[in-house]
Amino acid sequence: MGINADFDDQYSHHHYQRVEIPPPKPFLKTLKSNVKETLFPDDPFRKFKNQPFSKKISLGFKYFVPILDWAPRYTLQLFKADIIAGITIASLAVPQGISYAGLASLPPVIGLYSSFVPPLIYAMLGSSKHLAIGNVAVPSLLISAMLGKVVNPHENPKLYLQLVFTATFFAGVFQASLGFLRLGFIVDFLSHATILGFMSGAATVVCLQQLKGILGLLHFTHQTDIVSVMTSIFTQIHQWRWESGVLGCCFLFFLLLTRYFSKMKPKFFWISAMAPLTSVILGSVLVYFTHAEKNGVQVIGHLKKGINPPSYSELAFSSQYLAIAIKTGVVTSIIALAEGIAVGRSFAIIENYDIDGNKEMIAFGLMNIVGSCTSCYLTTGPFSRTAVNYNAGCKTTVSNIVMSIAVMITLLLLTPLFHYTPLVVLSSIIISAMLGIIDYNSAIQLWKVDKYDFFVCISSYIGVVFGSVEVGLIVAVAMSLLRILLFVARPKTFVLGKIPNSMTYRNIEQYSTASSVPGVIIIHIDSPIYFANASYLRERISRWIDEEEEKQRTSTEIELQYVILDMSAVGNIDTSGISMLEEVKRNADRRCLKVLLANPGGEVMKKLDKSNYIDKIGKEWIYLTIGEAVNACNYIIHNCKFQSKRIDSSVTPDDSV
Incomplete structure (x- = not known):
């Protein structure tokens, strides 16, 4: 290397383009640029530049309330498509709303309320054209699992309902805060493998919980792990009701058959979409004429008539359980955001348009804040309802307005018709929907492509199924963070x-x-x-x-x-x-x-x-x-x-x- 030093000067005269050092920038300017790129990568305010004040006000309203932007261009042709889609998803929203409310240990009418007010808020504020708003299974299960530990929903239903509304309020505040502070990228820390394992595990737990309705059991464990559930089932063999089991298996077979047919023949998607409501009608008629409720088949019973009563006075801000309500709200809001934004982006990619993740968070947050004050619990954009909405030909969020009006009519006029709806039918509807969430094909693909991602997925799944939904969520987040640390370190x-x-x-x-x-x-x-x-x-x-x-x-x-x-x-x-x-x-x-x-x-x-x-x-x-x-x-x-x-x-x- 001593000889090399003699040639350094000689070689330095060879003509190569040298790497240049960028001109220095002031620290504050660099910091401002980095913050802007992190929080405002899409530069949402570029339209406001060089505009008169009145124009800026108009653009501001259109930015924060998207319906003001596209409503002037709305046509009768679009409305024809949206009204068909809205009626179609309403037929799915009614039975799902009632079913998922039961999953959250809430009165069935709360599920209907949740499909009335929140969709109206989202229709005005949301940026996705196809997202259909409603309550969903996994957050419903989380609410029941977390709040049910401190307050028994059957022994103290009023306090439990107050805590649910309070948790929904804080979920909305958390979601809206993320949107206003432009912190939507936080949700991206949950990897695809993590969400896949968690959702599949939660779907498995939900299916196991519905065995209570299928078997007609009156008493059941509040634990969600598979060991506790199976123990509760097999220690009550003498209380199994064969009538309920036969009815549940028949309706479950019917729902799975219609879904399989619609999958094979996409033109007939409406058959699968109408199947839950058809099951509710058939089940109610069957129970009414056979008096099956007297032979071990449990029914919904009386449903309160009328639209959402105000519930802002029910928010338990001074309750001793406020901390657990806040915790439940934050946890469920993250899951709801992850599902809703992922579903919205999926259909936006198919139709080649963009959605703003931060706007979606603001829309979700405000609809849950308003919902908590109008007797609703946590809502988001479920995949099944959105897929039906898309397949029905929806063009704008007006389909949510149509669905909301249909649910309002149901609340005002049709709730007495659900008196004889058997709970076993609702359990069959939930099981049918959850089986579609257990995506084993994606897990197999993870194994082929990335073994670590498969391990993350399975760890999350096992945490939910053998621990609890909370344990599974903690495992899921921990595995996601560990993966990031491994990439960095x-x-x-x-x-x-x-x-x-x-x-x-x-x-x-x-x-x-x-x-x-x-x-x-x-x-x-x-x-x-x-x-x-x-x-x-x-x-x-x-x-x-x-x-x-x-x-x-x-x-x-x-x-x-x-x-x-x-x-x-x-x-x-x-x-x-x-x-x-x-x-x-x-x-x-x-x-x-x-x-x-x-x-x-x-x-x-x-x-x-x-x-x-x-x-x-x-x-x-x-x-x-x-x-x-x-x-x-x-x-x-x-x-x-x-x-x-x-x-x-x-x-x-x-x-x-």
Whole structure:
């Protein structure tokens, strides 16, 4: 390496484009830019620039209340499509609303209330054209599991109902706060594998809980784990009602058959959509004429007539259980947000339009705040109802308004007709809907593609099924955070080799034709360099150098002389990362190796310059591309060999003596 130093100045005159350091920016300007990119990546206020004040006010109303933007362009043709879709999803909303209210240990009419007011709020504020609003199974189960531990819904129904309304209120506040503060990216920390495992586990638990209705049991455990549920079932064998079991199995078979037929023949989606309401009607007629309620078949009973009574006075802000109500609200709001936004985005992608995640959070939050004051509990955008809405040809959120009006008519006129609706039919409806959520095909795909994601999914599923819904949620979040930490703390590094007959360098483990460059090791760092991974990267680079020195020592005449760090994927670096690079340089100096950098980004170059690392390594050893860095190394290596030969040939025997 002593000879190399003689050639540094000579090689520095070769004409290569050097990596430039971006001009410095004031700290406050940089901070403002970073905050804007984090909280306002879509730049929602760009339309407000250079507009008169009155225009800004108009645009502001249209931004926060989307219906004001598209309503003037609404046509009769769109209304025809929306009214059909609205009536279709209303036929699904009524039985589902009643069923899921029972799952939350609430009076059935609360489920109907929840399909009346919240859809009206979302129709005005939501940005998704296809999302159908209503109560859903998993948050309903969570509410029952969490609040049912402190207040028995059967022994103290009034206090329990107050806590449910309070939890719904705080769920809405939390959701709206995330939207107003532009913190929607927090929901993205729940990975697809995590949500898949959690939802499948919760669906399994919901199905097990419905065995109470299928078997006609009067008493059942409040625990949700599979051991407690199965113990409760098999310790009451003598109380099983065969009438209820037969009726439940028949309706479940009917629901699954209609869903299978609609899946095979998408044109007949309405058959599956109408099946739950058909089941309710048939079950009610059957019970009415056979008096099955006197033979062990439980029925809904009396449903209160009329639209939503106000419930703002029922919010239990001074209750001793306020803390658990807040906790329940936050937990259920996260699950509701994850499901609602994911469903909305899925159908927006199909129809090629964008939805604003922060607007959706504000819409969800406000509809739940208003809902908690109008006798509703937590609502979001369920997949099953949204899929029916989409297949029915809905064009705008007016379909939610139509559904809401249909539910209002039901509340005003038709609630007495549900008196004889058997609970076993509602259990069959819930089981049928939950079986569609258990997505084993996606779990199999995870196993094929990413074993760790499969492990995350299964861990979340087991946590829900064998622990509780809360345990499963904690496991799901913990596994998601662990995955992020593993990505950050253990980034990928690999050695690059040259593809024959090209100037392209690729991972030698991926490309069999890629060959290492004699005397040079090229290490690609596939992550920003932070305090969390700096120590690992230092050790990993050192090991790569050790392995390459051993390999080149045994396979070539040229020993390792240069270490090229490919920085193209290093988007940022902190002071710990810079210290790591300095240690790598000191380690390389002790081994008589030279460190080169290839393609560092602008942010990295600014920090390397301010820390004086560039002066330590030398500007002439930083290159735009790997190819230029390799050429620099080869030039010096070959000239060193040539110079060495000239020195050897000029030595005479007398000189050697």
